[in-house]
Amino acid sequence: MAAAGRCAGSGQSVARSVAVFCLSDFEKYARTQLNGNAWGYYSSGADQELTLKDNEEAFRRYRLRPRMLKDVSKVDVKTRILGQDVSFPVCVGATAMQRMAHTDGEIATCRAARKMETCMMLSSWSTTSLEEVAGASGESGLRWFQLYIYRDRDLTRNLVLRAERSGYKAIVVTVDAPVVAKRLADARNRFSLPPHLHLANFDTQLPQSSLTSDSALEGSSLERYTRDLLDASLTWEGIDWIRGLTGLPVLVKGILTAEDAVEAVRHGVQGIIVSNHGGRQLDGVLATIDALSEVVKAVEGQVEVYMDGGVRQGTDVLKALAMGARAVFIGRPVLWGLAYNGQEGVERVLQILRDEFKTAMMLSGCRNLAEIQPSLVVHQSKI
Numbered sequence: 001m002a003a004a005g006r007c008a009g010s011g012q013s014v015a016r017s018v019a020v021f022c023l024s025d026f027e028k029y030a031r032t033q034l035n036g037n038a039w040g041y042y043s044s045g046a047d048q049e050l051t052l053k054d055n056e057e058a059f060r061r062y063r064l065r066p067r068m069l070k071d072v073s074k075v076d077v078k079t080r081i082l083g084q085d086v087s088f089p090v091c092v093g094a095t096a097m098q099r100m101a102h103t104d105g106e107i108a109t110c111r112a113a114r115k116m117e118t119c120m121m122l123s124s125w126s127t128t129s130l131e132e133v134a135g136a137s138g139e140s141g142l143r144w145f146q147l148y149i150y151r152d153r154d155l156t157r158n159l160v161l162r163a164e165r166s167g168y169k170a171i172v173v174t175v176d177a178p179v180v181a182k183r184l185a186d187a188r189n190r191f192s193l194p195p196h197l198h199l200a201n202f203d204t205q206l207p208q209s210s211l212t213s214d215s216a217l218e219g220s221s222l223e224r225y226t227r228d229l230l231d232a233s234l235t236w237e238g239i240d241w242i243r244g245l246t247g248l249p250v251l252v253k254g255i256l257t258a259e260d261a262v263e264a265v266r267h268g269v270q271g272i273i274v275s276n277h278g279g280r281q282l283d284g285v286l287a288t289i290d291a292l293s294e295v296v297k298a299v300e301g302q303v304e305v306y307m308d309g310g311v312r313q314g315t316d317v318l319k320a321l322a323m324g325a326r327a328v329f330i331g332r333p334v335l336w337g338l339a340y341n342g343q344e345g346v347e348r349v350l351q352i353l354r355d356e357f358k359t360a361m362m363l364s365g366c367r368n369l370a371e372i373q374p375s376l377v378v379h380q381s382k383i
């Protein structure tokens with residue numbers, strides 16, 4: 001497949017023949033297309049980016065223990081998440097401001113997710129309104145809504161009710177971001193959303209970057225906006241409050257410890273997403289694949305556990321499922337797919353992961369997801 005799309009991050013139309021075979025090919029291509037503001041925002045992590053790097057590296061520290069001669073002529077990669085069918089266990093994670101990657105942004109992503117019969121989690125900070133995304137993905141498109149809890153509880157309630165009315169099937173509350181971490185690329189770029197785009201679910205907008213001499217000290221527009229509007233005083237009471245507002249399942253995203261997993265179950269969530277926000281919040285936390293086992297063990301099967309962070313190939317998906325994840329979510333690769341070629345680019349990213357995952361299952365002797373067991377992986381420290 002060749003790239004041919006209009007890339008909003010650069011403002012240029014591109015029509016190029018660049019072949020892509022794996023997810024890092026998309027990343028390399030996206031880097032050539034996006035401007036510094038968008039590339040910096042999408043690709044970077046917090047502080048020294050220790051966790052950002054470790055999310056990918058940690059997968060390599062787990063090795064596979066495949067079984068042979070299992071008749072893998074028929075392999076089924078389908079699964080169900082919160083009772084809904086998906087055609088393979090890779091879903092689209094919440095990433096803000098997708099129209100910087102491609103003019104079609106979240107519309108392209110939701111159509112790709114629908115075509116590939118998987119779930120899309122829409123960010124609260126989408127550059128297309130949650131209603132427009134619902135309209136574009138239609139009834140058959142499985143969508144979850146990611147929620148940031150604002151100080152303004154009326155505004156937050158309204159978002160939840162809008163998502164419910166628009167056919168989203170779950171509310172995912174992000175709990176690892178009481179404040180935005182220090183993101184050097186955004187500070188250096190004085191990150192701001194290009195003026196032709198806006199946070200489409202809200203009236204209040206990110207401030208435009210100011211070119212005064214003290215703006216670098218203030219950091220990016222993201223820091224200023226979140227400091228003023230998000231609720232840093234949030235506790236588990238906030239989760240109880242959200243559960244009281246909606247009949248939809250409520251999940252928490254950003255859990256990394258057994259202690260918090262137990263709290264989450266106690267507060268009645270229906271799912272947990274083991275996540276460190278793609279290394280964009282507290283730098284130095286565990287890679288998510290390293291945190292997964294303790295969370296899975298702590299919840300004792302009471303709720304579904306998902307993970308995201310650093311998933312870049314089919315064997316990563318296999319390892320995460322072997323360690324107890326119900327499915328995985330991908331963040332940045334979707335943005336690279338958008339920059340490559342809008343909807344088709346995102347579809348291709350998902351197809352590549354699905355095909356790599358299926359091949360990895362066959363080579364491991366697994367015919368369906370139930371056959372992917374913990375004994376399939378071993379940590380290199382135990383070899």
Ligand SMILES: Cc1cc2nc3c(=O)[nH]c(=O)nc-3n(C[C@H](O)[C@H](O)[C@H](O)COP(=O)(O)O)c2cc1C
Nearest residue numbers: 042093094095096123174277278309310330331332
């Ligand atoms: C550019 C970008 C924007 C993001 N925006 C959100 C967001 O709005 N809400 C949220 O809960 N997580 C957000 N995340 C975190 C992702 O949902 C996810 O946890 C992370 O990207 C997974 O790691 P990966 O990029 O290595 O796949 C964002 C991540 C990126 C890279």
Ligand SMILES: CCCCCCC(=O)C(=O)O
Nearest residue numbers: 096125177179180226280
């Ligand atoms: C308090 C964190 C707000 C960041 C919003 C978008 C996002 O999640 C990200 O950039 O990462």
